[in-house]
Amino acid sequence: MMMNPATxxxxxxxxxxxxxxxxxxxxxxxxxxVFVVRGDITQEHVDAIVNAANTTLLGxxxxxxxxxxxxxxxxxxxCRTIGGCRTGxxxxxxxxxxxxxxxxxxxxxxxxxxxxxxxxxxxxxxxxSLKLAAEHGVHTLAFPSIGTGAYGYPVSKAAxxxxxxxxxxxxxxxxxxxxxxxxxDERTLDAxxxxxxxxxx
Ligand code: AR6
Numbered sequence: 001m002m003m004n005p006a007t008x009x010x011x012x013x014x015x016x017x018x019x020x021x022x023x024x025x026x027x028x029x030x031x032x033x034v035f036v037v038r039g040d041i042t043q044e045h046v047d048a049i050v051n052a053a054n055t056t057l058l059g060x061x062x063x064x065x066x067x068x069x070x071x072x073x074x075x076x077x078x079c080r081t082i083g084g085c086r087t088g089x090x091x092x093x094x095x096x097x098x099x100x101x102x103x104x105x106x107x108x109x110x111x112x113x114x115x116x117x118x119x120x121x122x123x124x125x126x127x128x129s130l131k132l133a134a135e136h137g138v139h140t141l142a143f144p145s146i147g148t149g150a151y152g153y154p155v156s157k158a159a160x161x162x163x164x165x166x167x168x169x170x171x172x173x174x175x176x177x178x179x180x181x182x183x184x185d186e187r188t189l190d191a192x193x194x195x196x197x198x199x200x201x
Contacts, residue, residue: 033170034163034179036192041182042070046140048102049095049182050129052147055084055107057091062149063184067103071096075103088124092132102136104129108147111154119161122147126165134175142180145188155188159195167199 041049051067057079059068074096085091090106106129109121125146133141147153166179183189
């Protein structure tokens with residue numbers, strides 16, 4: 001007997017068959033707007049790149065260090081005027097010498113085992129960044145894998161949260177045309193590709 005697939009309110013197909021794992025075939029509004037690539041985020045030609053910063057906004061290692069080096073000292077000077085950012089929040093600056101016009105700085109949670117609100121805070125990094133991007137007329141945006149370096153968030157869990165938070169936001173925000181997850185290493189790329197393909201794209 002033929003059965004119609006279950007659909008969500010926007011026509012996305014929920015597939016419970018095959019290996020029994022639930023897959024979500026995203027509605028057309030999301031399709032073609034979220035990409036996973038390997039690379040160095042400082043080289044991305046997008047309207048804004050996101051920085052995995054710390055609460056001081058005064059720079060650090062990892063992607064934060066790379067963004068500050070590539071943007072030049074004017075970025076740190078502007079960050080000093082902001083006075084910090086809370087975990088899960090985001091702030092925006094200019095991109096200076098970067099190809100991107102803006103840098104959105106967000107602060108991921110430090111992984112403490114998973115029962116300290118880490119998942120909500122990490123999701124909030126993505127939603128706060130997208131909100132700020134939309135408010136500044138950003139159409140193309142690149143994220144690094146927030147929290148999964150120095151802050152220790154397990155990458156497969158972080159990738160699922162990141163993909164879900166971004167696809168949820170894009171459903172209600174038509175102004176963002178493209179979100180790229182720029183993964184620095186093979187393991188991170190693999191985790192984000194898996195998380196994205198689990199959505200059916
Ligand atoms: N392009 C894209 N991704 C990168 C790049 C790059 N150029 N460089 C590193 N990554 P992390 P966190 C990846 O540690 O865990 C800083 O000191 C990296 O391989 O940069 O949120 C801040 O000041 C990893 O997959 O950020 C904070 O104190 C991912 O970016 C703290 O680290 C995130 O790793 C934030 O820690």
